[in-house]
Amino acid sequence: MTLPASPAHLEGQIRQARPTLWFNPDLSRQAPTSSTAHDPTRLDLSDTLAAAARLGRFAGLLADLFPELRASTGAIESDLVATPRLQAALGLSREHGELWVKTDHSLPVAGSIKARGGFHEVLQHAEALALQAGLVDIGSDYRVLGHGAARALFAQHQVAVGSTGNLGMSIGVMASALGFKAVVHMSADAKAWKRDRLRQRGVEVVEHLGDYEKAVAAGRAQAAGNPLCHFVDDERSESLLLGYSAAALPLQAQLREQGRVVDAEHPLFVYLPCGVGGAPAGIAFGLRERLGPHVHCFFAEPVQSPCFLLQMVAPSGKHPSVYELGLSNQTEADGLAVPRASLLAAALMRQRLSGVFTVTDDTLFEHLVLALDHADLRIEPSAAAGFSGPGRLLGSTAGQAWLAQQGLLEHLPNSTHIVWTTGGLLLPEMDYSRCVQRGRLGLGQGQLQAGRSVRATQPA
Numbered sequence: 001m002t003l004p005a006s007p008a009h010l011e012g013q014i015r016q017a018r019p020t021l022w023f024n025p026d027l028s029r030q031a032p033t034s035s036t037a038h039d040p041t042r043l044d045l046s047d048t049l050a051a052a053a054r055l056g057r058f059a060g061l062l063a064d065l066f067p068e069l070r071a072s073t074g075a076i077e078s079d080l081v082a083t084p085r086l087q088a089a090l091g092l093s094r095e096h097g098e099l100w101v102k103t104d105h106s107l108p109v110a111g112s113i114k115a116r117g118g119f120h121e122v123l124q125h126a127e128a129l130a131l132q133a134g135l136v137d138i139g140s141d142y143r144v145l146g147h148g149a150a151r152a153l154f155a156q157h158q159v160a161v162g163s164t165g166n167l168g169m170s171i172g173v174m175a176s177a178l179g180f181k182a183v184v185h186m187s188a189d190a191k192a193w194k195r196d197r198l199r200q201r202g203v204e205v206v207e208h209l210g211d212y213e214k215a216v217a218a219g220r221a222q223a224a225g226n227p228l229c230h231f232v233d234d235e236r237s238e239s240l241l242l243g244y245s246a247a248a249l250p251l252q253a254q255l256r257e258q259g260r261v262v263d264a265e266h267p268l269f270v271y272l273p274c275g276v277g278g279a280p281a282g283i284a285f286g287l288r289e290r291l292g293p294h295v296h297c298f299f300a301e302p303v304q305s306p307c308f309l310l311q312m313v314a315p316s317g318k319h320p321s322v323y324e325l326g327l328s329n330q331t332e333a334d335g336l337a338v339p340r341a342s343l344l345a346a347a348l349m350r351q352r353l354s355g356v357f358t359v360t361d362d363t364l365f366e367h368l369v370l371a372l373d374h375a376d377l378r379i380e381p382s383a384a385a386g387f388s389g390p391g392r393l394l395g396s397t398a399g400q401a402w403l404a405q406q407g408l409l410e411h412l413p414n415s416t417h418i419v420w421t422t423g424g425l426l427l428p429e430m431d432y433s434r435c436v437q438r439g440r441l442g443l444g445q446g447q448l449q450a451g452r453s454v455r456a457t458q459p460a
């Protein structure tokens with residue numbers, strides 16, 4: 001296949017699985033862009049606000065269902081943290097702006113960014129059923145949905161999903177906590193501990209040979225035959241995407257609290273790990289709608305699974321998979337191992353995304369270690385993908401040229417760079433220390449500091 005929308009050397013780089021940096025020629029400088037005719041999705045800020053309001057309506061119930069949410073009275077949020085030492089370790093000077101991390105790897109209950117979208121979709125489904133049955137009104141106390149008639153109602157219904165792991169985890173945990181029958185279709189590359197953990201929670205796990213796409217297709221087909229089954233469709237769901245987009249509101253508040261301004265003189269750069277595209281597109285959508293065109297979102301993909309990049313440069317009407325370019329879709333970043341992008345996410349990003357870059361697995365492990373050593377962040381490989389972004393943008397000729405063309409160069413000292421870390425909380429210690437070991441080898445610190453992971457993984 002050929003990619004006429006892009007220089008030939010880009011296709012060569014993608015095929016050879018070399019780290020690539022691409023800028024979106026269709027990026028719009030207008031804010032917001034939801035009213036333009038180019039966006040076929042017709043989603044706008046009101047949809048994001050509705051998702052946020054829904055999560056708010058359920059907060060009381062969630063605090064009842066999950067003890068770990070009592071302290072936050074049911075809010076599922078992560079901190080925005082300044083990371084000056086990590087910034088230095090990544091070779092970024094203060095003249096480049098400030099490096100911050102949005103720590104979704106620590107989101108409670110689900111342990112990944114999937115808590116945002118996945119929980120929202122299950123709750124939206126539960127709310128629709130409960131409203132229909134007259135068990136609640138919008139605005140009444142949803143804690144009644146934790147008992148009696150509501151539980152009996154949910155028990156008649158099934159929620160199903162196809163997943164490499166983290167989405168299954170979030171859907172499975174929330175659906176079973178509400179009393180739904182939960183079925184998770186998993187691909188062969190899903191990690192065993194994720195499977196086991198779900199089964200312990202009473203979730204039915206169906207294993208499929210083949211990749212993520214096969215698991216989703218199998219789940220979708222099985223669910224289509226059951227009218228009492230709601231299938232969470234990672235490749236097509238607006239509810240998932242809007243759940244992710246609601247992250248823009250608390251992030252805006254956190255930026256304000258920290259005195260980080262976002263405007264023409266103070267650009268914000270956000271680096272988001274991308275699988276099928278729903279999570280990063282939802283967040284980028286929310287941020288652009290809420291904060292405007294001075295937010296620049298970049299997606300990060302493994303060099304073997306650059307499905308979103310492929311979709312963005314593909315001729316219109318095409319829906320390519322990474323296999324068509326001779327890539328393997330094999331990566332230790334299991335949350336990002338997706339061969340074909342979500343068309344919904346791609347449509348939404350057509351004018352809102354600034355660019356995409358790709359990362360080798362070796363780099364993921366090295367950045368996983370730097371995040372541990374210099375910011376005490378315990379993340380999984382997928383969640384490390386964003387850390388290459390600032391260096392790639394600021395330290396390459398192509399990046400400098402793009403920044404100049406966008407009029408951003410002179411504002412870099414005032415800029416904020418947010419790397420979004422997307423998973424890791426539930427990663428078992430054994431798996432995590434293997435990741436750390438591999439990263440240390442890559443950094444050339446093999447034996448030297450072998451004991452350090454133990455120290456830094458103790459709770460602070």
Ligand SMILES: *Cc1c(COP(=O)(O)O)cnc(C)c1O
Nearest residue numbers: 166275276277278279335422423
């Ligand atoms: C799912 C996932 C992503 C990306 O989300 P998509 O919606 O698939 O693009 C990123 N990081 C982690 C850890 C994930 O589990």
